[in-house]
Amino acid sequence: MKKQMRLDKYLAQMSIGTRSQVKQMVRKGQVCVNGTVVKKPEYKVDPDQDQVVADGVKTQYVHEEYIMLNKPSGVVSATKDPREKTVLDLIDGQKRKDLFPAGRLDKDTEGLLLLTSDGELAHRLLSPKKHVDKTYYARIQGRVTNEDVKVFLKGLDIGDEKPALPAVLQVLIEGEISEILITIQEGRFHQVKRMFKAVDKKVVYLKRISMGSLVLDETLMPGQYRNLTEEEIQRLKEEQNE
CATH class of the missing domain: 3.10.290.10 (RNA-binding S4 domain)
Known part of the structure; x- marks a missing residue:
């Protein structure tokens, strides 16, 4: 029918x-x-x-739309805002009016953001029960050590009722300004910043580089975007159905 x-x-x-x-x-x-x-x-x-x-x-009717955006700093992850520029304001020629960001990045955080009209996929990507990996690159004010790696792997008290789930922390450069990769499976408010604050350090730059199987296209400059490939869409759907 x-x-x-x-x-x-x-x-x-x-x-x-x-x-x-x-x-x-x-x-x-x-x-x-x-x-x-x-x-x-x-x-x-x-x-x-x-x-x-x-x-x-x-x-031409488009059933669903999937856009990868390299979110720049200074833009909010919302469909509308009376005062701030939103991620949707960056998109020219969107096919569907019901496009929205799947999840949020802080205003000053850059990197991978999926914009879609597919509410079912977005719900599964963001569901705490799915434990979808989200990996960030960050520069940290303060020396990040192997001791921090162990603490993050145990789970960390960030001031909520429950501790943050274990996170995988990889130190790329250890120094006064350390460079790290961190993989978390939650999306709590200011989570990465609060985790480092809990170990007396400060995030000075934060960029999401992957979410599940979706990896930020390195050719996209901040503010640039492209449609997901059929392969990327299929992989996202398959892993959320596992």
């Missing part, structure tokens, strides 16, 4: 306009389905088969 949907919903989901705007377009005769003008917003279309032209522009 073919899945059909209302014409106005189709157009609104493809970011042609708001639901009320596209209804007006349809009623004014600005929308054609398979070469025929349709003036009823409730008209049913098959998104996979029917050809829809809105105001002279051919549209």
Whole structure:
């Protein structure tokens, strides 16, 4: 059985306009389905088969959208904000209006952020029960030692009711400003910063480089983005179904 949907919903989901705007377009005769003008917003279309032209522009239905963003510092992980620039403000030509960030990065944190319309996948990626690895590169004010590695591996009290789960800490450079990789399986508020604060050190730079099987594309400069490949999408879905 073919899945059909209302014409106005189709157009609104493809970011042609708001639901009320596209209804007006349809009623004014600005929308054609398979070469025929349709003036009823409730008209049913098959998104996979029917050809829809809105105001002279051919549209192609996208069931879900998956975008990898190298989030820059100074941008908030939200769909809308009255005062701050959001990650969605960086995206030109998004296909679906229901795009949202799967998880959050602090305003001053850079790196991998998945923007998607796939709520089911995002939920599984973010579910504490799934224990999805999230790896960050960081520069730390203070000397990070093997003792810190052991402490992080045991789990750490960061001031919440429960200690943070064990984290894998790898020291890349030990010095007054240390460079490290850290892999966590949670997404608590300011978690990495609070973990280092608990051992009397301070995060001065933080960048997420991977989330599950998804690894930040090194060719993307901060603020740049690209669509996920079919292989990347498939791997994400497969590992969340395991």
